[in-house]
Amino acid sequence: MRPSLCLFCxxxxxxxxxxxxxxAQAAEEAKEPLFKKPVRIRVEGVITGLTYEFMKRQxxxxxxxxxxxxxxxxxxxxxxxxxxxxxxxxxxRIDWAKTVAYVDHQAMSGGAFIAIGxxxxxxxxDAIIGxxxxxxxxxxxxxxxxxxxxxxxxxxxVRGIAKTRNHPTxxxxxxxxxxxxxxxxxxxxxxxxxxxxxxxxADMEDGKDWEKxxxxxxxxxxxxxxxxxxxxxxxxxxxTNVTGWEDVKKRFGITGDVPLYRETELDTFLAILNxxxxxxxxxxxxxxxxFIEIYAxxxxxxxxxxxxxxxxxxxxxxxxxxxxxxxxLLFVGxxxxxAIELFLFPGVAIFGIMGFLMILGGxxxxxxxxxxxLTNQPDLILQSAATVGSSVIVFVxxxxxxARFLGDIPLFRKMLLQPPGTESTSSSDRDSxxxxxxxxxxxxxxxxxxxxxxxxLRPSGKARFExxxxxxxxxxxxxxxxxMVRVILIQGNRIVVRxxxx
Numbered sequence: 001m002r003p004s005l006c007l008f009c010x011x012x013x014x015x016x017x018x019x020x021x022x023x024a025q026a027a028e029e030a031k032e033p034l035f036k037k038p039v040r041i042r043v044e045g046v047i048t049g050l051t052y053e054f055m056k057r058q059x060x061x062x063x064x065x066x067x068x069x070x071x072x073x074x075x076x077x078x079x080x081x082x083x084x085x086x087x088x089x090x091x092x093r094i095d096w097a098k099t100v101a102y103v104d105h106q107a108m109s110g111g112a113f114i115a116i117g118x119x120x121x122x123x124x125x126d127a128i129i130g131x132x133x134x135x136x137x138x139x140x141x142x143x144x145x146x147x148x149x150x151x152x153x154x155x156x157x158v159r160g161i162a163k164t165r166n167h168p169t170x171x172x173x174x175x176x177x178x179x180x181x182x183x184x185x186x187x188x189x190x191x192x193x194x195x196x197x198x199x200x201x202a203d204m205e206d207g208k209d210w211e212k213x214x215x216x217x218x219x220x221x222x223x224x225x226x227x228x229x230x231x232x233x234x235x236x237x238x239x240t241n242v243t244g245w246e247d248v249k250k251r252f253g254i255t256g257d258v259p260l261y262r263e264t265e266l267d268t269f270l271a272i273l274n275x276x277x278x279x280x281x282x283x284x285x286x287x288x289x290x291f292i293e294i295y296a297x298x299x300x301x302x303x304x305x306x307x308x309x310x311x312x313x314x315x316x317x318x319x320x321x322x323x324x325x326x327x328x329l330l331f332v333g334x335x336x337x338x339a340i341e342l343f344l345f346p347g348v349a350i351f352g353i354m355g356f357l358m359i360l361g362g363x364x365x366x367x368x369x370x371x372x373x374l375t376n377q378p379d380l381i382l383q384s385a386a387t388v389g390s391s392v393i394v395f396v397x398x399x400x401x402x403a404r405f406l407g408d409i410p411l412f413r414k415m416l417l418q419p420p421g422t423e424s425t426s427s428s429d430r431d432s433x434x435x436x437x438x439x440x441x442x443x444x445x446x447x448x449x450x451x452x453x454x455x456x457l458r459p460s461g462k463a464r465f466e467x468x469x470x471x472x473x474x475x476x477x478x479x480x481x482x483x484m485v486r487v488i489l490i491q492g493n494r495i496v497v498r499x500x501x502x
Contacts, residue, residue, distance in 0.1 A: 037067045037068050038070075038252065039067045040073055040259065040261065041071070041073065042262035046076070046077065047111065048083060049369055050270055050320050055087045056090065061261060062261070069097055069100065069252060071252075072099065072100065073102045074101055075107075077111065078108045078112075080110065081113075082369075084110025085154070085158070088117030090117070091117035098119055100119065100248075101122070102245075106127060106129070107128075108132070109133075116167055118165065119165055121238040122238060124241065125229035126229060127228070128229075129226070130175045130218075131226040132154070132224060133145060133175075133224040134176065158176060168196075168236060170200055171216070174224075174225035178220075181216075181220030182197050182220070183215050183216060185211065186213050189209050194236060195216055273320075274320045280391045282309045282312055284395050287306075287399075288306075290303070291395070313366070314366060322366060322367060323365070328362070330365065331366075334355040334357070336355070337354050338351070360392070364388045367387055368381055445470065445490060448486055451465035451484075452482060452484055457478065457497070459478065463485055472495045473497070
C-alpha cells in the first residue's frame with residue numbers, strides 16, 4: 001500500500017503544480033503592459049541645429065500623444081555640440097515619461113550626450129558609445145581639438161546631465177577630457193562596484209571605504225573614452241545589452257507596433273533650405289525680383305516671387321531654430337521704412353538708411369546659430385554677415401546689369417503691360433511711333449528731349465512730352481512731380497529720364 005500511496009501523492013502534486021503553472025502563465029498574460037503608450041524617436045546622422053528643433057517637435061508630439069515611454073533610437077557620429085547638449089538637457093527634464101536610449105550602432109560625440117540625457121541606456125554588444133572630444137576649425141581651416149575653455153564647459157554640462165540621470169559622471173567626463181583616467185572601485189563594506197576618478201573618490205565622505213580595482217580601458221592617456229556594448233554594461237553606463245529592437249520591446253513589456261517619429265521629407269527640405277549656398281540664393285533672388293518689381297512698371301508677378309523667397313528664407317530659419325519673431329519684425333520694419341522713404345518722404349534719406357540697416361540686421365541675425373558658450377559668437381555673426389553681404393554684392397551687380405538691359409530682354413518685354421490698342425499696331429509701326437498711356441499715337445521720343453513729370457517717379461511714373469504722357473523710369477531713385485526731365489535712354493518700351501536743372 002505504501003508504494004501505491006506514494007505514487008498517488010506524486011500524481012496529485014504533478015497535477016497541482018501543472019495547474020498552478022498554467023494559472024501563473026494566464027495571470028502573466030492577463031497582466032496589463034508596463035507601458036501603455038510607448039513611442040520611438042529616431043536620431044540618425046550628423047546632429048545639427050535642425051536636429052534639435054526636430055527633437056523639440058517630436059518631444060512635444062509625444063507629450064500630446066500621452067506617451068509614458070520615449071525610446072530614443074540613436075545612430076549618430078555626433079555633430080554640433082551645443083545642439084547635442086540642448087537635446088540632452090531637454091530629455092533630462094522630462095518627468096512625465098520614462099526615457100530610454102537605444103544604441104543599435106553608434107552614439108558618438110553628441111550622440112553620447114543624447115544617450116546620457118535618458119534615464120536608461122540599452123546597447124547592442126557590437127555598438128559603441130563615447131569619444132565626445134570637441135573639435136573646432138581654426139583660421140587656417142584645419143580642424144583641431146578645442147581649447148580648454150570649451151572642454152571645461154562641455155565637461156561641466158555633461159557631468160550635470162549624467163548626475164541628473166544617475167549615470168557615472170566620471171565616464172561622461174572622460175568622453176570629453178582625454179586626460180581623465182577612470183577606475184573601477186569596490187566598496188569594502190558593501191561590496192558595491194562603480195566607476196570613479198581619483199578626484200571624485202578624494203571628494204567623497206566615504207572615499208576611504210572604496211578600494212581601486214582596475215582602470216577603465218580606454219580612459220586617460222590622451223584618448224577620449226569610447227565604450228563597446230559589454231564594457232558599457234560593465235561600467236554601469238548602460239543597463240543591459242540587447243540583441244535588437246524586438247529584444248528592447250520585450251525588456252519593457254511592449255506588444256504590438258510602436259509609433260516611430262523620424263525625419264520626414266519636410267525635415268530634409270528644411271535642411272536643404274538652411275544650406276549656406278541655398279540661403280544666399282534665396283536672398284539674391286528675393287532682392288532681384290523686388291528690384292524688377294519696382295523698376296519695371298506694370299509687372300506684379302515678380303513682387304509675389306520676391307515675397308515667396310523671403311517667406312521661404314524666414315520659414316526655414318524659424319523652424320531651423322536660428323530665427324525668431326525679433327528677426328522677422330526687424331526685416332518687416334526695415335521694408336516699411338524703405339517704403340516710407342520711397343512713397344511718403346522721398347529724399348529725406350533717414351528712413352531709407354534706417355530701413356536698409358534693419359533689413360540687413362534682421363537677415364544676419366536670422367542666420368546666426370545660437371551657439372551659447374561653446375564658440376566665439378562674434379565669429380559666427382561675422383560669418384553670417386559675410387553671407388548676407390555676399391548676397392547683397394551679387395544683387396547689386398545683377399541690378400546694374402538688369403537696369404541696363406531689362407528692356408531688351410524678350411521675356412520682360414512681353415510681360416510689360418501694354419497700353420490699350422497696341423495689339424493692332426504692326427511691328428513696323430512700333431518702330432516709327434510710340435503709343436501714349438491715353439491710347440493716342442504720338443511722335444516718337446528722342447534722346448535729350450525734355451518734358452515734365454506728371455507723377456512722382458519712384459523710380460517709375462509718368463512724364464509729359466509735347467502734350468503726351470509716357471510711362472518713364474527715373475535714372476535715380478526719386479524725382480518729384482512737376483520737375484523738368486530729359487530723356488537719356490530709350491530701350492523698347494522703357495524710357496529712362498534724368499532730372500534737369502531748368
